[in-house]
Each structure stands twice: as structure tokens, then as C-alpha cells.
Amino acid sequence: MPRFLLQRLVQSAIVIALMSFAVYWLMGMMPGDPIDLMISADPKMTSDDAVRLRALYGLDRPIWERYLNWLGAALSGDLGFSRLYAKPVLDILAPALGNTVLLMGSSFILSLLIALPLGVLGATKPYSRTDYTVNLFAFAGISVPPFWLALLLIIGFSVMLGILPASGLDIGEGGGLWERARFLILPMSTLVIASLGGQTRYMRAAMIEVLRQDYIRTARAKGLSESRVVLAHGLRNALIPVVTIIALDFGGLFSGALITETIFAFPGMGKLIFDSIMGNDFNLALIALLLATLLTLAGNLLADLAYTGLDPRITFEGKGR
Amino acid sequence: MSKRLITVLLFLLALAWTGHGAQARGNSKPRDQLVIGITQFPSTFNPNIDAMMAKTYILAMTRRPFTAYDAGWKLICMLCVELPTIENGLAVPERTPKGKQGIAVTYTIRPDAMWGDGTPVSTEDVLFTWKVGRHPKSGVGDMEFYRSLYKIDVRDERTFTMHFDKLTFEYNAINGFSLLPAHIDEAAFASPAAYKNRTAFDTDTLNPGLYFGPYRIAKVVTGSYVVLERNPTWWGKKPYFKRIVVRTIPNTAALEANLLSGELDMIAGELGLSVDQALAFEKRRGRRFNVIYKPGLVYEHIDLNLDNPFLKDKRVRKALIYALDRETLSRQLFAGRQPVAHSSVNPLDWVYAKDVRKYAYDPKKAARLLAQAGWKTIRRGVRVNAKGEKLSLEIMTTAGNRSRELVEQVLRSQWKKLGIEVSIRNQPARVFFGQTLTERRFTAMAMYAWISSPESVPRTTLHSAHIPSVNNNFSGQNYTGFRNGEMDALLEGIEVELDRTKRKALWRRLQDIYTEELPVIPLYFRANPYILPKWLKGLTPTGHQDPSTLWVEDWRGG
Numbered sequence: 001m002p003r004f005l006l007q008r009l010v011q012s013a014i015v016i017a018l019m020s021f022a023v024y025w026l027m028g029m030m031p032g033d034p035i036d037l038m039i040s041a042d043p044k045m046t047s048d049d050a051v052r053l054r055a056l057y058g059l060d061r062p063i064w065e066r067y068l069n070w071l072g073a074a075l076s077g078d079l080g081f082s083r084l085y086a087k088p089v090l091d092i093l094a095p096a097l098g099n100t101v102l103l104m105g106s107s108f109i110l111s112l113l114i115a116l117p118l119g120v121l122g123a124t125k126p127y128s129r130t131d132y133t134v135n136l137f138a139f140a141g142i143s144v145p146p147f148w149l150a151l152l153l154i155i156g157f158s159v160m161l162g163i164l165p166a167s168g169l170d171i172g173e174g175g176g177l178w179e180r181a182r183f184l185i186l187p188m189s190t191l192v193i194a195s196l197g198g199q200t201r202y203m204r205a206a207m208i209e210v211l212r213q214d215y216i217r218t219a220r221a222k223g224l225s226e227s228r229v230v231l232a233h234g235l236r237n238a239l240i241p242v243v244t245i246i247a248l249d250f251g252g253l254f255s256g257a258l259i260t261e262t263i264f265a266f267p268g269m270g271k272l273i274f275d276s277i278m279g280n281d282f283n284l285a286l287i288a289l290l291l292a293t294l295l296t297l298a299g300n301l302l303a304d305l306a307y308t309g310l311d312p313r314i315t316f317e318g319k320g321r
Numbered sequence: 322m323s324k325r326l327i328t329v330l331l332f333l334l335a336l337a338w339t340g341h342g343a344q345a346r347g348n349s350k351p352r353d354q355l356v357i358g359i360t361q362f363p364s365t366f367n368p369n370i371d372a373m374m375a376k377t378y379i380l381a382m383t384r385r386p387f388t389a390y391d392a393g394w395k396l397i398c399m400l401c402v403e404l405p406t407i408e409n410g411l412a413v414p415e416r417t418p419k420g421k422q423g424i425a426v427t428y429t430i431r432p433d434a435m436w437g438d439g440t441p442v443s444t445e446d447v448l449f450t451w452k453v454g455r456h457p458k459s460g461v462g463d464m465e466f467y468r469s470l471y472k473i474d475v476r477d478e479r480t481f482t483m484h485f486d487k488l489t490f491e492y493n494a495i496n497g498f499s500l501l502p503a504h505i506d507e508a509a510f511a512s513p514a515a516y517k518n519r520t521a522f523d524t525d526t527l528n529p530g531l532y533f534g535p536y537r538i539a540k541v542v543t544g545s546y547v548v549l550e551r552n553p554t555w556w557g558k559k560p561y562f563k564r565i566v567v568r569t570i571p572n573t574a575a576l577e578a579n580l581l582s583g584e585l586d587m588i589a590g591e592l593g594l595s596v597d598q599a600l601a602f603e604k605r606r607g608r609r610f611n612v613i614y615k616p617g618l619v620y621e622h623i624d625l626n627l628d629n630p631f632l633k634d635k636r637v638r639k640a641l642i643y644a645l646d647r648e649t650l651s652r653q654l655f656a657g658r659q660p661v662a663h664s665s666v667n668p669l670d671w672v673y674a675k676d677v678r679k680y681a682y683d684p685k686k687a688a689r690l691l692a693q694a695g696w697k698t699i700r701r702g703v704r705v706n707a708k709g710e711k712l713s714l715e716i717m718t719t720a721g722n723r724s725r726e727l728v729e730q731v732l733r734s735q736w737k738k739l740g741i742e743v744s745i746r747n748q749p750a751r752v753f754f755g756q757t758l759t760e761r762r763f764t765a766m767a768m769y770a771w772i773s774s775p776e777s778v779p780r781t782t783l784h785s786a787h788i789p790s791v792n793n794n795f796s797g798q799n800y801t802g803f804r805n806g807e808m809d810a811l812l813e814g815i816e817v818e819l820d821r822t823k824r825k826a827l828w829r830r831l832q833d834i835y836t837e838e839l840p841v842i843p844l845y846f847r848a849n850p851y852i853l854p855k856w857l858k859g860l861t862p863t864g865h866q867d868p869s870t871l872w873v874e875d876w877r878g879g
Contacts, residue, residue, distance in 0.1 A: 032755015038371065038462050045372075045463050046781075047796025052457050052464070056514070085543055086365035086523040092543060151574055158582035166579040168568055169545050265570040265579075267544040275544075278751060279364075 008304075012297045019293050021067060023286055027277060028063040034083055034280040035059060057083070070282065080283035084276060089283050092272070093291070097254060099169075100261075100268035103184060104253040107191035112246070115196050119203020123238075124230055126208060134200060141197030150190045150263040157186060167264040187264040191257055195249070202245050206238040213237070240310050243303050250299025254292050352856065352878035353563035358576050358585040359592040362544050362569040366531075367522040368499035369453065370460045374868075378591050379547055379567055380499075381870040383532040387428060387495045389871055392861045394669060394775040396494055399871070400442070402429040405493050407819070412493055417471065417486045422817075424492045425474075427482040433556035437529030437537045440504050444475045449503035453510055460517030466497055489816045490776075490824060496867070505530045535560040535874045545569060558874040565873070573598055580852060581606060587857060590615060590849035591868050595724050596655045599850030611853045614658040617864030618774065619847035620665055621725075623716070623732075624758075624767045625840060627802045631712060632765060636694040638839040642680040643687035644739045650731050651845050654724075658850075662843035664832045665771070665779055669864060672776055672828035678836040687739055696740070704740035713742040714765035717757060720747035725768055728844065760795050761788075767800065770847060774866050779831075780812045783840070803840035855879075 035053050038045060054060045058069070073080060079089040122134040158166035165183050210216065211234050219229045258270035269288060276285035307314045363376035368384065385399040398404045405411030405426045417423040434442040453459045454467040461467070472484040485492065502521075505528060509519040521528055529537050535555045540548035546568040551560055568585065570576045573594055579585045588594060594602065596614065603612045625632045625641075632638060647661045663680075666673045691697075696704040696712050704712040716733070718725045726747065733743045743766075748757060757763050771782065781787045785804040787797030811831045818824040835841070851862055851869075856879035862869050 030755075031752045031757075032759075036755040036759060046465055047793070049462060049464050050796065051794075053460070053462065056458055056460060081518045084364045086367070086370070086518065086520075087543070088518075095543070151578070154575065154578040154582070158584070159578055162582060166582045166584050167570060167575050168579075168584070169542060263572050263575045265545065265568070265572070265575060267542065271571075272544070 004304075005301075008301050012294070012301075015297060016290060016293060020071070020286060020290055023289050024067045024070065024282065025063060027280065027282055027285060028066070030280070032280070033059050066282075070286070074287075079287050082276070082281055082284040084279045084281040084284065089287050092284060093288060096267055096269050096272045096288075097291070099266065100254060100270070103187055103261075103266060103268060104191065104257065106184065107188045107195070108249065108253055110188065111192045111195045111199055114192070115199035116203050116242075118196075119200045120207050120230065120235060120238075122200070122204040123207030123211060124226075131204075134204070138197040138200040138204075141193050141195075142201070143197075144193065146190055146194045146257070147259050147263055149193060150186070150260055153186045153189055154263075167266065169267065187260050187266050190260050190264075194260075199242075199245070202242050203238070206241045207234060210234045210238040236310055240307060243306050243310065247299045247303030247306075248296075250296060250302070254295045354566065355562045355564075355857070355876070355878075356566045356568060356584065356586045358568050358570050358579055358588045360569065360571050360573065360576065361592050363547075365517075365520075365523055366526050366538070366541075367501075367517070367520045369450070369501065370462065370517050370520070372462055374592055375569070377866070378589060378868045378870055379538075379549070381534070381868050382536045382549055382565065382873045383534040383538060383552070384499065385534055385871070386867075387498055387500075388493065389496050389867045390775050390863065390865050391867075392863045392872075394671070394863075394865060400431060400434060400500070402431055407492075414488055415484070417484070419486070421486050422488045423471075423484060423486045424488045425482050425484050426493055426495075427476070427480065428495075430479040431556060432479060434533055435554040435556065436502050436504075437532045437552050437554055439554060440502070440530060441478070442500065442533055443478045444481045445478075445503045446500045447481050448473060448475065449507055449510075450498065450501045453501060453506075453513075453516065454498075456510075456513045456516075458514040458516075459510070463497065466495075487817075488819070490819050492819075496774075500533075502530055529554075536565060539564075555874075560874045561877045577602055580610075586854050588850075588852040589869075590851035590862050593852065594850055596658050596848050596850055597724050597727070599852065600656050600658070602852065609855070611851075611855055611857075613851040613853065613862060614848040615851065615862035615864045616658070616660050616667075616669070616846045616848040617862075618667055618777075618866065619770050619772050619849075620662060620667070621659075621728075621768070621770045621844040621847055622662065622665070623842040623844065624763070624769070624801045625842065626761065626763055626765055626767070626800075627804075627840060628761075629714070629765050631714065634694045635839065636690040637696070637712075638842075639680070640687040640690040640694070640739070641736065641741070642839060642842050643683045643690065644741065645680075645732060645735050645842070646682035647844060648682065650728065654727060654731070655845070655848075658848045659845040660848075661845050664835045664843055665773075665782075665841070666828065666832055667846055667864075670775055672825055674829045674832045677829075677832045680836075684739060691739065691741075699740045702737070702740060703742045711742060712740065713744065715744050715746055715763070716766040716768060717746050717748060717753065717763050718768040719750040719753050721749070729768060758800050759789055761790075761800055761802065763800075766842075768844070772866065778812060778815050780816070783835070784809050784812050801840040803838070805834060805838060808834050808838075 033054070034057060035050050038053065058066055070080070081087065082089050082092045085092050118134050122131040125131050154166045157164040164185050169183055216229060216234055219233045254269060258274050260266070261268045261271040269292070273285060273288045276288060359375055359378060361373070361375035363373055363379060364371050366376065366380065368380055387398070387400045388396055388404065389399050391397045396404065403409065403411065405428060407414065412424055412426045414422065414424050430442055436442060451467065451470065451473055454461050454464070469485045469487055470483055471486050474482040476482065506521045509521055510516045522531055526538055526541050529552070532538065532552055533554065535552060535557065536549035537552040538547060539550040546566055549565040549567070551563060570579055576588055576593065580588055590613065599612060599614070625638055627633060651657055651659055651661050660668065663677050691704060695706045698705050716729060718729055729745055733745065736743050758767055758769070781798040783799060783803055785799065787799040788802050789795040789797045789800065808831065811827055815824055815827045815831065818827060849862060851860065853860060858877040858879045859875040860869055861872060
């Protein structure tokens with residue numbers, strides 16, 4: 001196990017290093033730099049101004065030199081300033097990350113709480129009316145584009161019924177937890193509905209597969225109750241592929257949901273990453289993307305560790321039992 | 322099971338409704354708060370770093386420039402006591418130490434002007450602002466003003482004289498000279514290169530001492546909203562609203578939904594819906610709101626690349642414009658809210674020549690001109706010349722801009738009727754503005770807009786010295802590649818002509834050349850749609866770069 005962990009940590013460090021350079025290089029290759037963007041907003045800026053500002057922001061230097069400067073500063077703990085928000089990167093990142101974790105995390109947990117039982121329910125009664133109903137909702141969730149669903153929810157609950165805020169965050173008029181939570185309901189519902197279908201289908205497929213296994217038949221032959229067969233023997237084994245999918249989604253919890261955040265004007269990571277890339281905010285984009293990468297890697301590592309808990313046959317000792 | 326589910330749902334609905342009740346009660350209170358929706362969030366609150374409309378819009382409620390253009394496009398004093406002119410003796414032409422023609426202009430700060438922390442606005446702030454502005458590492462974008470302002474003489478705590486090394490007709494307009502509070506921000510300027518990151522406007526945004534307008538910033542949630550509260554040291558009329566919230570909602574559909582749900586009271590015209598969106602909104606829900614369309618200085622046009630062998634011929638350029646029914650286009654797509662442009666000068670500008678050459682829709686004339694230019698034969702719907710070349714041109718604009726893409730389609734179909742083949746190749750704004758235009762990589766036509774100010778001399782877009790090329794490291798904004806000696810002389814002459822009558826004559830000639838040579842196809846002047854609640858009174862759109870919020874103290878809750 002320690003050897004496995006060490007290997008994975010080394011691999012992760014290499015991935016992060018490569019990612020940092022790839023992101024920096026790709027952003028540097030994009031046409032137009034921050035100064036071009038400034039000129040398009042201010043026609044009075046002269047070419048002298050452009051030259052001066054490029055030198056001031058270090059944009060007149062080759063990309064590898066800029067990258068090495070950034071890397072040196074980052075390794076010494078200086079993550080730099082956001083060009084778009086004129087604040088230290090961490091000051092921008094922290095609240096956005098907090099908002100995203102709150103939104104994405106709660107949506108993720110809620111969708112799992114709904115999807116896993118639904119998937120199991122569908123799998124235990126395959127091709128029954130219940131199964132068809134579950135599938136219908138699952139496919140509806142998969143098929144509905146999130147932006148359309150978001151607008152539909154806004155029109156229904158904010159414009160027509162007027163019971164929930166259409167977007168944003170509480171604008172500081174006081175109010176309790178409920179007042180603040182109200183702002184989360186619609187974006188959360190959009191995300192839950194959008195991810196519910198996929199998760200339900202994964203759970204159902206995995207469970208159906210497991211329920212066909214010999215050991216399930218044996219468990220039934222031993223006279224165990226159906227609920228015990230399904231929950232104690234079936235679910236545990238069916239969770240292994242589902243955990244892989246959940247682990248892959250884990251990184252998304254921290255990188256946000258661009259479309260949902262944009263429509264609900266929710267200041268989260270998705271919108272922040274998009275704006276920072278489009279605005280050539282190297283410092284912010286890099287740290288935000290690397291954080292998302294790091295957390296995705298961490299999620300995968302946790303998933304690998306979870307496999308050993310779910311299936312004792314899986315070990316990290318180099319040979320299976 | 323289902324009964325339980327229904328009970329839970331009813332409970333949730335009731336819970337949500339309780340919240341709604343609170344909101345509804347909030348709405349029935351006397352209107353002491355105004356919530357404005359805009360589509361952009363400021364990248365900084367420092368008034369002199371980065372030009373951005375969202376920042377200008379918000380800061381206009383918290384500070385006042387020395388001079389500004391009012392709703393009638395007239396230059397007025399805001400922070401100064403009297404507008405200096407040569408006639409009233411406050412502006413005196415002089416020679417600079419280097420022997421150049423310059424001018425000394427004397428301003429006096431309003432005696433009651435005070436920063437939000439009670440410190441009087443003084444000439445110390447003027448000197449500090451000048452020091453920051455002229456420092457090459459301070460991060461100030463447009464330094465042209467500071468390069469020209471070579472000396473400031475302080476007369477007393479409120480009066481100072483600015484010495485400029487050139488004498489232009491705009492000698493007394495210092496609209497962009499935004500005061501910085503020396504008593505707060507000077508410490509951040511100890512290291513000029515770090516100033517842009519250390520300015521108190523971004524590190525201590527809620528400090529009342531940064532503001533001296535009717536409001537001050539009381540809360541900021543980055544990327545989301547800004548809360549403004551009345552500034553007790555404001556010298557002017559007491560603003561009606563106790564609190565103004567400016568919320569950023571980048572998605573315009575969500576912006577509309579927020580307005581309809583009551584989360585927003587109004588959508589700013591300066592940074593809100595496009596005209597086609599506003600028209601659709603007005604059709605559906607217009608009865609609940611006042612929708613005001615204010616045409617302004619955003620000039621939508623098509624740059625013609627004059628290095629294109631087909632477009633070098635003036636007759637082809639004229640045929641292109643004669644083939645367009647721009648009046649119908651404006652009427653059909655924008656309900657006539659965006660007036661057709663005949664040149665780069667807006668009809669609301671005093672230098673506009675009313676009898677400027679106007680190209681009415683005339684397809685016969687267009688066909689005749691094309692035939693004269695050698696494009697007589699039409700083969701498979703496309704004109705060809707004697708060499709067998711097809712009259713095929715490419716048009717580019719910013720991808721995703723619905724209005725422009727719509728206009729592009731209409732233009733293409735109108736040109737097609739005349740046998741002009743036009744292919745569309747749009748690009749993301751970033752590529753289009755970041756490379757295609759700046760490096761003149763568009764092969765024939767580029768559709769976009771210029772934003773200017775009243776009587777703005779189009780030197781950077783029409784002077785031959787401003788054609789971007791490899792030799793000048795792609796500096797300049799004359800993307801068409803227009804070269805005309807008389808135009809160059811006019812552009813230089815207008816800037817230094819102080820006599821209004823003579824200047825108007827020069828402008829007249831400039832518009833004549835512009836419409837005769839047609840380096841650009843003028844389309845229309847974009848309008849800003851303001852979606853306002855019926856109860857809001859006193860908001861006057863300006864149509865230029867000074868936003869309506871500069872007069873926020875006139876807004877009333879009705």
C-alpha cells in the first residue's frame with residue numbers, strides 16, 4: 001500500500017507539472033493578449049501604451065521564460081495576482097471554490113441519494129412498470145439540455161410562481177439560512193436533474209450484472225431475504241464500477257458547472273475558469289485548473305482505495321488472490 | 322407512499338412561499354432600494370486602470386469627473402467651479418519650454434467637495450493623480466493625456482493650472498482625469514510597478530475615503546454584485562434611494578428572467594440587452610416597463626480591406642453600398658430604433674453635416690457601377706470579370722453576436738441579388754479583435770463597431786500613419802488601409818482648430834471624403850435599450866460614453 005501511494009503521488013506530480021505547462025502554453029498560443037483586449041475597450045490607447053503595458057505585464061518575453069518565472073514564484077508560495085479582478089489569486093479562488101463546493105457538493109450528494117436507490121429499484125424489477133418509469137425519467141434527465149432546463153425552472157418558479165430567486169446570491173439584506181438556501185434551490189435542481197439520469201443508469205446496469213452472478217443465486221438458495229441479497233451481497237459488488245464513475249465526477253465538484261453557473265449568475269469555479277481563460281488571466285486560470293486537476297487525481301486515488309474496501313480480492317500488493 | 326410524497330412537496334411549497342411572502346413584503350416597503358442589472362463585473366475599481374464600462378457605470382455614482390458631456394452632449398463642469406475657456410481667461414495659449422504651441426488651463430475644485438471620510442478634495446489629490454498617471458509602470462492604460470500634461474502649477478488648495486504641450490479644441494475637456502485620494506492611495510504607490518495590485522480601490526474597496534459622489538461602495542461580492550449606500554459627505558442633491566445594488570448577470574435571458582421575477586428593478590441600457598432582445602422583451606412584457614431606446618455613439622460599420630484587388634476599385638465599393646437597403650434592414654430587424662449611419666459622425670453630434678452624401682437603396686445604380694468596373698457577366702448567379710474571376714468576397718464578424726449575425730445574413734442576401742457572392746467567416750471576438758483586425762487578416766470585409774465620444778476625431782482609424790503593418794509592429798487602427806493625403810491633413814487640422822465655424826467646415830470636408838471614398842460601409846448607430854420600472858423617474862440616457870449614472874441623484878422613486 002505505501003508503495004502504491006508513493007507511485008500515485010509521483011504520477012500525480014508529473015501530471016500536474018505537465019498540465020501546468022500545457023495550460024500556460026495553450027493560453028499563450030491563443031490569439032490576442034490582455035493588452036489587445038484593453039485596446040479594443042479603449043480606442044484612445046496608443047501603440048506606445050501597448051508596448052509599455054506589454055513590458056509591464058511581462059508579455060513581451062517568450063512564453064517559456066514567463067512560464068518559468070511563474071513556476072518559480074508559485075513554488076515559493078506566490079501565486080500572483082488575478083489580472084481580471086486585481087486581487088491575489090487565492091482571494092478570488094477561495095470564495096468561488098466555497099460556492100462551487102456548496103452547490104456542486106450538495107447537488108452531487110442529493111443526486112446520489114436519489115439515483116442509487118432508483119437504479120437498484122429498476123434493477124431488481126427489470127422491464128417492469130417501475131423499471132420503465134425509472135428509465136423514462138433517467139433518459140429525460142440525460143436528454144434535457146441544462147441551459148434549457150435552467151431557463152424553464154427560472155420561468156416556472158421565479159417568473160410565474162415567484163417563489164424562488166432567479167439567480168445570484170443573497171444580496172446582503174440579512175435573512176437567515178433559509179433565505180440564503182433559497183438561492184441554491186434552482187441551480188441545484190438543474191444539476192441534480194442533469195446528473196440523475198446517468199447515475200441511475202450506471203447503478204441499474206451494474207446491479208443487473210451483479211444480480212446475475214452465481215453467488216447471488218447461492219445467497220438466494222441459502223434462503224436469505226431478497227432485501228439482504230440485494231443490499232448486502234448485490235449492492236456492495238455493484239458499487240465498484242459506480243465508484244469509478246463517481247470518482248471521475250469528483251473533479252467536477254471543484255471545477256464547477258459553467259452553463260448552470262452562467263445562467264444563474266452563480267459566482268462559482270466554472271464561470272471563473274472560463275472568464276480567466278478568455279480574459280487571459282494566466283495566474284487565475286492556471287491555479288484554478290491545476291486545483292481541479294489535483295482534486296480529480298485525488299478523487300481517482302480515493303476511488304482506488306475504496307475498491308479495496310468494497311472488494312477484498314483487490315489489493316495493491318502486486319498479485320491478486 | 323404517494324400521499325407522503327405529496328405532503329412533503331406541499332410542505333416544501335409552503336416553505337418556499339414563506340420566503341416569497343417575505344420578498345413580497347419587501348417589495349411593498351417604501352422604495353429605498355434600487356436593484357440594477359448589468360452584464361459585466363468590473364476588473365478593478367481604480368478609476369485610472371483598465372477602461373471598462375461596468376466600472377465606469379458603477380464609479381459614476383461614487384465620484385465625479387472634473388468635466389463631462391451632459392445628456393445634450395455639451396461639455397460641463399462637474400467637480401470644477403467653472404469650465405475654463407479662452408474666452409473667460411481661464412485657458413491661456415502659451416509656448417512650452419521646448420517652443421511648441423501649448424495651453425495653460427486653470428481649474429478650481431468645488432469648495433464643498435469632500436472625500437467620504439471627511440477629507441477635503443484638494444490639489445494634493447490632483448498632483449498625486451498626475452504622478453500616478455504619468456508613471457510608465459503604474460498600469461494606467463491611456464497615457465496620451467499624461468504625456469501631454471507636462472506641468473501642474475498649484476495656486477492654492479483648490480486651484481491649479483495644467484500646462485499641456487499641445488493646443489487642441491478639446492483643451493478644457495479632462496473627462497478622463499479621475500482623481501485619486503492622495504491621503505489613502507499614496508502609500509500603495511511607494512512601489513509604482515506594484516501599484517496596480519496594491520491600490521486601495523482593490524485592497525480596501527469599502528474605504529469611504531475613496532469616494533466623493535452621491536454614493537459610496539458598501540459591499541462587493543466579486544463577480545456577483547456591488548452595494549452602494551448614500552455618501553454623507555456628498556455636496557449635491559440628496560439621492561432618493563438609500564441603497565443601490567448593481568448585480569452582474571452575464572446571461573441576457575437570465576437577466577430578463579430576473580427582471581420579470583422582481584429580483585431586479587431595471588436593466589441598464591449601457592450594459593444590458595441588445596436592441597433585438599429588448600424589442601422582443603417589449604413585445605412580450607413591455608406594458609410593465611418603460612423601454613427607452615437611446616441611439617448613441619456606437620458606430621456599426623463594415624471595414625473594407627482596400628488592399629483587396631476587387632475593393633480597390635471605388636465603383637465596386639459604391640456598388641456594395643447601393644445594393645444595400647439599410648433603411649428597411651433597420652426597420653425590419655430593429656423596428657427603426659437604430660438609425661442608419663451615413664458616415665462615422667453621429668447626427669446628434671454638432672459637427673454632423675446634414676447634407677452629407679447618402680446612399681439610398683438603388684440596385685440598378687449598383688449594377689451599372691459593377692458593369693463599369695468590369696463585372697458585366699453573371700454566371701451561375703455570380704458576376705465574373707474578363708479574366709473569369711468571380712466577384713466573391715468574404716465577410717467576417719464576431720461569432721455569437723446575434724444581431725451582427727442576423728444583419729450579416731440580410732446583407733449577404735441583398736448582395737447576392739446583384740451577383741455578388743459573399744461568404745461568411747465569423748470568429749470568436751477574442752480572435753477577431755485580437756488578431757484578425759489588428760493584423761489586417763480579413764480578406765475583404767469586417768463588421769464591428771467603434772465606440773467614440775462627441776466630436777471624436779477619427780485619427781487612429783483614418784490617418785495613413787495608423788495603418789497596422791509588420792513594419793510598425795501592427796500598431797494603429799486604420800484597418801482598411803485607407804490612404805488619403807487630404808484626409809490626413811484634415812485630421813491634423815481639426816484637432817488644432819479652435820474656431821468652431823472653421824472646424825465645422827473641416828468636419829464637413831472630412832465627411833465628404835469619407836462618403837466619397839468609402840473605405841467603410843456605414844451601417845447604423847447602435848441604440849442602448851433601457852428597461853426601467855414605470856415608477857422610476859429622472860433617468861436620462863446620454864447616448865455617449867458618460868453613463869446615465871453620473872446624474873444618479875436625479876433619479877426618483879416616483
